Structure formats: C-alpha cells, structure tokens
Amino acid sequence: MIINLTKKQARQFLLVKHGLLGEYKFEGEKGILAFVKQAGCIQFDPIDSCGRNADLVLLSRIKNYNREMLSDLLYQNRKLIDYFDKNLSIFCMDDWPYFLRNHKLYDYMDRYDCRIKLTCEEIKNEIKRRGPLCSNDIHNDKHITGAWGTKSSLTRAVLEHLYFTGELAIHHKKGTTKYYDCIENCIPKKILDKADPNKTLYDFQKWLVLRRIKSVGLLWNKSSDAFLCINQLKTLVRNRIYEEYILSGKIVEVRVEGCKEPFYCVQEDLEIMDEVLSKFVYKKRCEFIAPLDNLIWDRKLIKEIFDYDYKWEIYTPQNQRKYGYYVLPILYGDQFIGRIEAVFTKKTNKLEVKNIWIEQNIKYTKILDKEIHKRIVKLEKFNQNNVNEL
Template sequence: MKMIKLTKKQARQFLLIKHGLIGDYKFVGKEGILNYTKQVGCIQYDPIDACGKNADLVLLSKVKGYKKKMLDELLYQDRKLIDYFDKNLAIFCDNDWIYLKRKKKTYDFLTRHNKNVEMACDLVKKTIKENGPMSASDFKNKEQITWTWGNKSSLSRACLEHLYYIGELGIHHKKGTIKYYDLIENCISIKILNKPDPNKTEIDYLKWNVLRRISAVGMLWNKASDAYLCIENLKANKRNEVYQELLKDKKIIQFEVEGCKESLYCLSTDLYLIKEVIKNPKLKKRCEFIAPLDNMMWDRNLIRELFEFDYKWEIYTPQSQRKYGYYVLPILYGDIFVGRIEAGYTKKNKLLEVKNIWFESSIKPSKKLESEIAKHIKKLEKFNQEEL
C-alpha cells in the first residue's frame, strides 16, 4: 500500500471529525456519552472544579445536550460506566473492567506497605457489608496514619482507598467530591466481574492498551508521549514491538503529515476518515472550549506540531511562573485554536467570571468569533448552574 500523506490541515480535520468537534454534533445525549467513551477508551477524571470538572468539560464540548446528571446516572444508577484507574483516575465503560483487572495487582503491590491498613481492611469490608455504602467520615475510628505520598490520613480512609485500588470496593456514588464506597459486586455486575482477562500475555495487554490510546487521541506516533501514561512496562523496545505487531495485524495504518519528522498512526477502521479529509471538504465551523485533560490534548507535542498551538495546563505551576492562569481552557474555532480563556464559577452568586481571554498573535478577532465565544461563555455559565 502506498504511503498516505496528509497536509497539517487535513490531519487537524481528521482529529476534529473523529472527536466530533467540527461541523454538526456527532454525539448526542446519554447514548452519545457512551459512544464517545467507547471510542476514546477512557475520559480522565479530575476533582478540581473551577468552571466544571474535566470529565464534564470534555463531554460538554462534544455531546449535544450534555447535562451533569447524565454522567452521574451512567456511573451510579445505570452502572454502564466505571470510575477507576486507567490513564490516572478515569471513567470507562463497564465491559473494559475485565481488561484492566491486572491493574489491581499493581496497586496491591504499591499500597500493601502499612500493617495497620492490612489488619483493618477486613473490618471495613464487614462494616460496609452490614451498613451499605459508606464514606471515610462515616467510620468512628479517626486514627491518623501516614498514607500514600507521605500524607496524613485517617485509617478508615486509607483502608477504603486501598480496597478501592485493589478492586475489592467500588465507588457507589458521590456527593460533591465525597466518595461513598460499596463492595465491588454492588457496583459492577457479577457477570462482568467473573469474566476472565481476555489478554493472555503482557504483549497482548500492551497491544490492547496502545491501540486504545491511539483511538483516544485519534492519531499518535511511536515515540514517548503522555498519551501512554499509566501503561505499565511500555518501554521503548516494547512499544516498538507493539507497533510492529499492530501493523502486522492490520489494526493500525501508518501515514505521514507534511512537516512532521515522525510517521503517525491511526486505527485501520479510521481509513474512511482519511479518505474524507483528503477530499478537502468544507466543514462547518464550531467554537468550543476544550478541557485541559481532553483526550485530544494528551500529546501536547502533537497539538503543537499540527495546530501550532503551545498549551500547558498551569494549575501546578507556581503563580509567579504562570504565563496565563490557573485553569485555562483552549478556544477552538473551526480547525484552529484561536486562543484561551480563564473562567471561574462562583456558586454563591451563580455567575461565571471571565478572568481573561488571550487570542493567539496570528488571530484578529472578528465579530463572528467574538459572538461565538460570548455564546459559549453563556453555555458554560448555564452548565455550571445545573444541580445534580
């Protein structure tokens, strides 16, 4: 097969069509949430809520009619989604639990270093079995211990987290950021829990995971990338082997993008998208605010290469060293990033404060662009006013 070559504009359009960020909305309502999650594998969860939590902001930009309660229902009522570890803390479809079983062994090893926790876990499980879902504050034992990363924690919280890490407890529901834990069999169907791990070998697991991350971003290159975070044992030699295996299995397609030194790869099932963008279609512009940990942004070097947009989430950067702000969202318009916005929502007066908007030096804001941004500020404010 002749090597496919795309322009940067075509590569950008490929990503945006796949993520449903250009033209009409590709994903709609609760079914759209499930379809998007299946496509990307997982959506990163982060509890910080400056103007919406990361998972909400991801879905707000892609799912028509998205409401906070939709995600909450899929997680804690319908039980079609699970929050657990994947790319850090994440949300993924219930059927993927069987593939991620082996992660439990990693966390068991990492957290089984405190004898007090080990000794108290059986009692914690027994208490939950008798009383139903519980949070750390529901336990009377307030004994303090040194827990992960050297932080102080109550013994009950440490036990709950340990049992969650190793897959014996699940999150039954949340009230704000407070987690209520229950036995895993009450959070995931027994049918799924009893299924064996489909990946028989480590290389099978790595192939499944890398393929999933390629789909999560849309396209990736075979080099070090934040998109591969939390895939255990994926060193360069293993990654090379995985890519060769996936090519051999015809699971992925290799292609080139003008100006990029490295080849890029996408799913073979996305060949139709490549054919579509090669025709240079006229795509309807849409304006969206992109979440800081959005799947498409997982490889920021790729974003810089294709979009000429240099984005860093500065939340952990000391204030004096920030170039922009604490919680800044990229502004997408059509197939380019036109700028970034920092906004903060205050629950007391139910208002969204726009702290700043920075346009890229190459952008001269038109009335149309300013109108679209204003419309999306209102959309973001309305979303934040929703109650669960």
C-alpha cells in the first residue's frame, strides 16, 4: 500500500496529527496525557526565555494550558515522569519498564572518580532518613570534574548518577532545583515490579523506532535527529526494522510530490490521512512552535515538506547568528510563515518582542498581523500566570 500526497496534504496531515491545525483537540490534563501518549515523549529543556520547551510544546496544543497542569501530572498524580527517552524527556509513567535497560547505559561511574561509588549509599541513606532532598540540602564541600569536563559538587554528581541509573527519581521541583527521592516513593509498585517488555537490544530499538515515527507523524528511513538516543541504531539495523514494520502493516509508505525519499506513517494514523485526502477545510490557527518540538525534530524533513529552514541558534556564537538566541518558528494555517524572538522578564512582568521575521514568500496582511498579535498576548499571559513557576 502506498499513499500519494501533495505537499499541502502532507503538511495538513502532520499538523492535524499534532493538534496544530483546526480547532484545539486537546484540553486540560486529559489532553496533556492524550498528547504525550500519542507523541511518546516531549523533550525537556531547562532554558526559560519565554517558557521552557515542554511548556511551549503544550501551550501550542492544549487549550487553556498552564504549568500547574504539567506539575500535577508529574509530581502529584504521577501520570507522567521525567527521564531519558529522546534526551531528557517527559513521558507516560506506564512506559517506565521499557527504559530499564537505560539504567546501565546511563551509568556514568567510570567517567567520574571513585568517590561517586563510595558516596552513593551515604546519599541514599540520607534521603531515606530525611525525605526528598536537593543538592543544597546535603552538605559536602568536595568537588569533582564531571563527565563533560565541568566542575560539580560531589553531592550533585552522586544525585545525578543515582537518577541516571534509576535508583532515584525527581520528587518535585522548585524553579529549576530538583528534589530527589527513592525511586520506590515516586513510581507505583505495580509499574516498578514489571520486567522490561523488550528481551533484547534489537527489540528495544524496534520499539523506539516505531515510537519516533508515530511521534513525528511522517518519517523517512534515513539518518534523522528524530532517532537520537536510540543506542547502536546502525543503518542496517534501521533498514531491517523498517522492512519488518512494512511487512507487518504497522507502517505505511507515503509518497509526497517533489520528494525523492518515501516517508512512512503508522497504521493507526490512516484515519487522519483519510480526512486530509477528503479535502476537509481546516480552520487556520497561529501558533509559536517550541525549538525542540516533536514536529520539527527532523529539520531536513521540515525543509523538504514545508520549505522552511530552521536552526536553533542558542549554541551558535552571537556574532554568527542569523536571527537570535531563542527564536521560535511561527506557524499559520499549514505554513511556517516566519519566526519570533520574545523574552519574558519577571521583574517587569512583560514579554518583550525583540524581533519578528516574516518569510520572503509570505504576504503580511492585517489578518496575519492580528493573529500574530493575539498569539503574543497569549504567550505573555501564560508567562504572567506562571511567574511562580514549577
């Protein structure tokens, strides 16, 4: 089975799947859970220029979203958990058993000096005795050089190590400060007691590849940032996985006009595909897209289908940036029509728009100006309502 799409239809399929075109299809905490389950995970990044990445992902999709909803799902209701999937991510608590093998992968003991190993039990006993703690709660004046050559307190290094290896979890946060607790106090016993559903590394790779295809919506069988953190995913392994999924019918080939490489979608998204092919007319929305949004994990794919070239320049030296430090793509209807750099300052409680760049092929109309302004107001209100952040 091969599905043929125009580029416009491909864009609409992706955006409808992501809840970014037409009316909002996700709302409240139930909507957050539904989207995260569909996406597999959303990336977490601590940088907060006008909202952290996970917040911006959800703000663009969840009707009436606020940070408290995410905090409750992570640290009160425990329906979600923050751990490693595609880098540091947020995913459904039920998925925890699938990542058990990552505990060994993220064992950084050998990258630190032996004091980490010697201090682990001491730190765990301190948490068992006193409850959830952050690095500042445990006095230790020793410092070590970490895995990336950065200097860190021994306490912080031990806490991170125990978190990486699944012995501690994040109990809650105050701002960007993490409070750790024993894993058994943060994950329900019925989930913690489950065995890894994947028997081999290949099983895990195969599970993750399907998860990433489903997350992006359309994905080709080639090297992609969407496949980051899938350990040892060589080309031959990826080819084999795709072949097996095609034969089983779990993924379907999609051809997009003007694109040499075929794309693939998961079988359960064919209902969305049918809707798009029926030439349904979708209501336009304006949204600002997070820099690590699932939709744009594969920047080359976005260039191919949307004809939009986006680079997150946060790690680019200032004198080499084309746009700015924390720039968000602007989506309107089924097109990326520009980008915006906005910074929220807590002291003034205002959102400063540093610049807006409109793509050369886009006609800037009064309607478009109005829609962008409405979105700016929405982003400012979100930040104002969340000054006392997680």
